[in-house]
Amino acid sequence: MIFDFDWSSLKTRLVVTLLMSTLIPLLLLGAISYLALQNVFQQKIENGIQNTLSQTRVNLENTLSNMEYASLQLSQEGTVGQALSELFSSRRIFEQLQLTTEIQQNMNLVNFTNPYLGVMLYYFSDKKEFRFQNREIRNDFAIESLPLLSKTKGASFFGPHPTGYKYSQNTVFSMIRPIEVSGVKPQSVYVYLETNLLLFEQIISKKQYGMAASHVLLNQNGKVAYSDDPDRFPPESDFASLKTVGDYLFKESSDQGWSIVVAIQKNDFEQEFRAWLLKYGSISLASVALSIALALLVWRTMYRPIRKIMKEIRLISGNKFNSQLNLTHIREFDTVLHEFDRMRSSIRELFAEIEQKERMKARLEVEKLLHQINPHFIHNTLNTIQWIARMNGQDEIDRLVSIFTRVLHYNLGKEGAIVTLNEELAALKDYVALQRIRYDYQFDVRYDIDASLLDQPIPRFILQPLVENALYHGLGDETGVIEVNIATLNGSMNIQVKDNGAGMAEEEVSRLLSHGSEARQAGLGIGLNYVLRMIDVHYGDCGSFQIDSQIGQGTAMTLRLPMAALTK
Structure with missing residues (x-):
């Protein structure tokens, strides 16, 4: 699986963060754009369509008004109409020929000065006869069957309908107006005019809306007089009864009594909006895909270094x-x-x-x-000596052996490397008692111990070498006093063993602290070298050992042990 959603994963959080940083601006921009475009589509486009339709209505009104004006020139109020009245009242053939020629010339002149006009003629309804037409009329043309658009000011407007011109099927608007001709029955002579063959296409054009549109022309009775989509809007049908649920309708009504309607299907109307949504959706998907790709790229950029770091950690765990x-x-x-x-x-x-x-x-x-002998042999031997001494009443020998046994038991014991200060002092006192018997009580040891430190842990067998060194190198064979002072100093246990012996030179001090074979080993054979190494093992640089000595003024050995650095 490429991506496993686990919020505890850095990869998941990185991908989600980049997606949110992309989606939130896209959603905000999309919402704002949607509202703005919806306003544009609902207002700007609708207003544009309505304005275009209004202009179409005005053009059609002007066309019909111009036709009406031209018809007046052909009626009895105009020159041509007066000539027609004179023609029907004249009895002289030459004058009739002259008037006929004049009428034909004047009609051609009217047609020339009004290029928007097409067919022009006089219609005699009694005889169903067309006269003075400027173009040849087809045989099946009947004015009575033309679709009525409206009636106004004595004129009747028709259309749109196929032209009466014999050699064309173009759609035109037309009108008739009755004229009064002397010597002719009233309401039997009419002036008939048609628009130019191309004028209708110029006025009613679908291209002007920028989308698929259907024009519906309604007559003064609200019925469909013309439709360029007769399947949806059949001619002669009542427009109000037609189903137009899926259309946007825009209507303009004329003072001449007719109305023009533009029907645009909602799918076509919203096509551009859907196209924008499709583009926006594509851009959004591309942005999301890019964000995921960038997140994975960033993850890979981070993952490789993390793998190297993990490799280094595993090497450490493998002791490499x-x-x-x-x-x-x-x-x-x-x-x-x-x-x-x-x-x-x-x-x-x-x-x-x-x-x-x-x-x-x-x-x-x-x-x-190496410096120990078999402890069982020593203990058994000492116990035998102690038993013989008691049997013979030698109390001093019995006491000496008893103390020596305790010293050996402590020094050769296996209880561990760490003891309490109290245990170490008890063993030291036994050792001092043994040495005092040996030296016939020629020295004295004085103790100044901080009672709060008695339970503090210290390394085993660390005080005896200090006192032993004071006996052998400090007092020697002379009488004297050894002071053992143990107190707390700056969070450390400060141990000082001081004697009032002859003192030592610096060379002697250096020799005692050396690790070579020159260091004298006395008693049980463990000297200051042992103390130094025990400090280094258990305390490192935190512990310290110092010897201060001057010739004739004695020697002081100071041992400083951090109390927090060692546990029992």
């Missing part, structure tokens, strides 16, 4: 700290990788340090074991 760093050549990710590499270097150094300390601890344990 020496792999070469592969950069992504993207500044932000490379910064993370550099920081990660520094962290890896620090971890590698810490591991190396821990390994070194563990090796040191192992060596210390080995050294400790």
